[in-house]
Amino acid sequence: MQKVIKAFDPNKKHIRAGDVFIYKTSTGCEYYGLVVKHKFDLGGFKNCLLLYFFDTTTEDAKIDDLSVKQHTLLFPPTLGGSECWRDGYFSTVGKLEFNDENIYPVHYFKFPQGIRDENLKSIEEPDPNIPIGYAAYPVGLTLLDDIEDCLN
Template sequence: MILIKMEPSRKKPKKGDVFVIQPVKDIYFFGVVIKTNIVNPEDGFINGWNLIFIYNCPSKSIEIPNDLMKNELLNPPDIVNNQGWLKGYFKTIGNISINEDDIIKDYGFQFLEKELYFTEEGKRLKRRPKICGSYGLGSYGSVSTETKKALENHPEILEGIGYEGDIILDRDIDLLEKDEIFTGENLIKVKKVLDTYSNNLKKLGDNPSQKDIMKCVEKVVKDFNKLDEEEDYFIETMEREELCDSIHKLAKLTGLEIDEDITEEWREW
C-alpha cells in the first residue's frame, strides 16, 4: 500500500502542524509535527529535520479531532524530511498548541538491528524505550511502510470505521517514486557523504575560520557532483534544495556567517 497523493506544498512544516495521510481512499489518519529543526550533532543526516507522531485515529473527514494527542500512536515516532509535504503525501490542515504533558515520554529510536537506542538528538538511551522507531532519516516512504504494516496487523482499525475494501492494494508495487532520493542504496550513499562532511566540520574545532568551513563545503558539494554522475543524475530539483539546506545548516552550526547559497560556486546538480 502506498499513501495516496493529495496536494503538494512547498511550505515548510512548523511545530504543532497537524497533517493527514491517506492510506486508502477517503480515510485519513492524523499526524502532528512535534519538533522541527532537530539538533543532532552526531548525525548530519538527521540534523535539521522533523519529528512526527501519527495517531491511531482514523476518520472520513479532515477535521482535527478533539484531544488528538491523547490517542495512541498508529506508527512509532518518525524522523522525516520535507518530502512528504513537498510531494503531497502529507497534507497540513491546521496547527495546534502542543501540551508537553500530551507528548509520549517513553520513546526512542533503535540503531539498525543492534541493541542501541537513541533520542532524535542522538543521545544514547540506557534501555529500550516502550515505543521504538528506527534511528535514521525517513520520508513518506518509511511512513507508508509502517502504516501498511500497522493496518495489515490490525485490520480492525479500518473495519471499525466501516472500511470494507482490501487492505493489500494493487498500488503495492513500489513504495517510492523514481525521483525519491532518500531511499534504498541512494540513502546509504547520500548519508555517507553527509556524515563525512559533518565529521570534517567537527575536526575544525572551536572558532574555525570562514575559509576553512568553506573548504569543507566545497568538498561535500564536489562529492555530491561525483555521486550524482555515478548514479545517473538522480538529484532533482526538490532533492537539490533539501541537500543544499542540509549543507548550509551544518555549516551555520559550525560558525558560518554567510546566509546566501554556499553551494552554487561548485554545484553541478
C-alpha cells in the same frame, strides 16, 4: 489493502512543530499525523522532522483532542522530511499547542550502540510507556510503505 494516495495539492510551505497533517488512504479514510519537531538533528541526520502517525482517523477525533495518552501511534516516532507534502500525500490541516498530554516528554531511539534519547544520551532503562523509534531516516517516500504496512 489500504494504500496512501496522492489526494492533496503539492505544498512547499515550511513545516513547523505543532502542525497537524492528514493523509488519505485508498479506502477513503483520512488519518492524522503530527509534526513534533522541525529542524531536528539526531546523530548524523540533520534538519529532519520528528513525526507521529496516529492510528486515528478524522472521523474518530478532532485536532485539539489528539493525544498520545488517548490515541495510539501506528509506529514509534520517526524521522522524516517534507517530500510527502511536496508530492501531495500529506496536507497540513491545523496546529496543536503541545502539553503533557499530547506528546511524549522525551523520545527514545534505537542505535547500534543501544538506546539513546533525543539528545543522544545513553538510556539504561527507558520508560516502558514511551515507544522506541529507530535512528534512521526513511529515504524518499518509503515512509508511505511504513504507514501502509501498519494499516494492513
